[in-house]
Amino acid sequence: MSTSxxxxxxxxxxxxxxxxxxxxxxxxxxRTTIADTVExxxxxxxxxxxxxxxxxxGDPVRYAxxxxxxxxxxxxxxxxPAYIRLLVLxxxxxxxxxxxxxxxxxxxxxxxxxxxxGEGVTTxxxxxxxxxxxxxxxFALVDRLRSRDGAPARSAAWTLADLPEPRKKxxxxxxDALGAAWYALxxxxxxxxxxxxxxxxxxxxxxxxxxxxxPALWSGWIWPVLLGLAAMLALSxxxxxxxxxxVRLAVLNAVAQAVFALPFAWILQHRMLFNPxxxxxxxxxxxxxxxxxxxxxxxxxxxxxxxxxxxxSARR
Amino acid sequence: MVCVAHYGVFVSVEELTLAQAHELRRGxxxxxxxxxxxxxxxxxxxxxxxxxxxxxxxxxxxxxLLRRLEKQGLLTSEWNTDxxxxxxxxRVSPDGSLVLAGLVREWQDLSATIARxxxxxx
Numbered sequence: 001m002s003t004s005x006x007x008x009x010x011x012x013x014x015x016x017x018x019x020x021x022x023x024x025x026x027x028x029x030x031r032t033t034i035a036d037t038v039e040x041x042x043x044x045x046x047x048x049x050x051x052x053x054x055x056x057x058g059d060p061v062r063y064a065x066x067x068x069x070x071x072x073x074x075x076x077x078x079x080x081p082a083y084i085r086l087l088v089l090x091x092x093x094x095x096x097x098x099x100x101x102x103x104x105x106x107x108x109x110x111x112x113x114x115x116x117x118g119e120g121v122t123t124x125x126x127x128x129x130x131x132x133x134x135x136x137x138x139f140a141l142v143d144r145l146r147s148r149d150g151a152p153a154r155s156a157a158w159t160l161a162d163l164p165e166p167r168k169k170x171x172x173x174x175x176d177a178l179g180a181a182w183y184a185l186x187x188x189x190x191x192x193x194x195x196x197x198x199x200x201x202x203x204x205x206x207x208x209x210x211x212x213x214x215p216a217l218w219s220g221w222i223w224p225v226l227l228g229l230a231a232m233l234a235l236s237x238x239x240x241x242x243x244x245x246x247v248r249l250a251v252l253n254a255v256a257q258a259v260f261a262l263p264f265a266w267i268l269q270h271r272m273l274f275n276p277x278x279x280x281x282x283x284x285x286x287x288x289x290x291x292x293x294x295x296x297x298x299x300x301x302x303x304x305x306x307x308x309x310x311x312x313s314a315r316r
Numbered sequence: 317m318v319c320v321a322h323y324g325v326f327v328s329v330e331e332l333t334l335a336q337a338h339e340l341r342r343g344x345x346x347x348x349x350x351x352x353x354x355x356x357x358x359x360x361x362x363x364x365x366x367x368x369x370x371x372x373x374x375x376x377x378x379x380x381l382l383r384r385l386e387k388q389g390l391l392t393s394e395w396n397t398d399x400x401x402x403x404x405x406x407r408v409s410p411d412g413s414l415v416l417a418g419l420v421r422e423w424q425d426l427s428a429t430i431a432r433x434x435x436x437x438x
Contacts, residue, residue, distance in 0.1 A: 029404045032360075036361075057375065062376075063376060
């Protein structure tokens with residue numbers, strides 16, 4: 001590799017990102033400047049000096065951006081608050097509403113609970129992904145179009161009306177109490193359906209009683225799931241007593257979430273959750289592999305977000 | 317060494333001072349450039365002069381800055397092909413001189429203000 005080709009390649013990499021009218025001028029100046037800098041090092045080996053100089057100048061993409069003022073972020077600081085606000089609004093209100101409607105419609109249509117759950121999962125995943133993707137693309141485009149003009153226009157101005165209501169201290173306690181009740185319910189239901197075998201396999205109540213969940217789980221995967229649930233139950237109780245999060249609780253929460261969510265997602269993904277006999281007689285064929293995978297992804301995402309929430313709350 | 321807790325990471329006071337001083341100096345590069353370019357000069361020579369005078373600045377920052385000032389009409393430029401390499405020489409425009417005068421006034425005001433503030437609280 002000849003010495004000159006390194007500089008040439010660097011200059012090319014910079015100028016091809018500049019407006020065509022400026023390329024020759026900036027390229028010529030850059031070449032001279034690099035040559036001046038290399039010469040001033042008075043190195044015995046000019047080739048290694050050139051390498052040094054170019055390395056110090058850094059990424060050509062970054063360097064070109066300094067000339068054009070083009071943003072190096074997908075969505076810049078001007079638009080970021082509006083982007084996050086809109087994203088949270090869409091995902092926390094519009095998405096649940098549409099999902100609920102589509103689940104109800106499917107339920108009224110077919111009367112099949114499995115199909116309705118499948119519809120809900122599909123809606124959350126596809127519509128949620130579309131919302132995120134479209135919003136991101138639109139904001140990124142707007143950011144680029146604006147910064148070309150030079151003058152950064154104010155995004156939707158913030159007013160006092162945007163201030164959220166103060167968070168109530170008691171809310172933490174109520175949410176944790178609800179959480180604890182939910183985990184206790186899940187544990188009880190799991191154990192109850194194992195002991196009581198509530199489902200009549202022939203559909204007339206008189207036949208063989210079977211479990212809803214796969215009995216094979218009890219010789220393996222159900223234990224970490226139950227252990228994780230029990231740990232989360234204990235942690236909810238602990239948060240109620242200490243009135244909030246601590247770093248230690250957040251760490252324990254992360255462990256508990258992992259102990260619960262990873263095996264549970266694995267069970268879902270490999271279709272090991274439900275008793276085959278139960279599925280045969282319940283007559284739901286809507287629980288396809290896609291629905292199971294979707295549920296597994298949702299379990300993992302919810303677990304991860306619970307871990308993040310724990311750490312962020314503990315930091316405050 | 318004195319250390320300060322900074323978002324849970326310990327940073328020495330020396331490092332913090334250096335970082336803050338860097339922020340302070342950053343705004344002075346334009347002023348220094350306009351002052352120096354009352355005499356025409358080219359990129360690398362200007363960089364050397366600035367660094368020699370204690371205004372530490374990267375080429376990565378300086379060369380695009382010169383272009384920006386030229387675009388704003390504060391500098392004019394001319395290619396000089398007399399020497400071994402063609403060099404782009406910059407110098408302040410009449411507008412640039414006016415901005416320079418304004419910045420110098422601003423600098424003196426700031427300096428006086430800071431002197432007063434530090435005296436009162438000292």
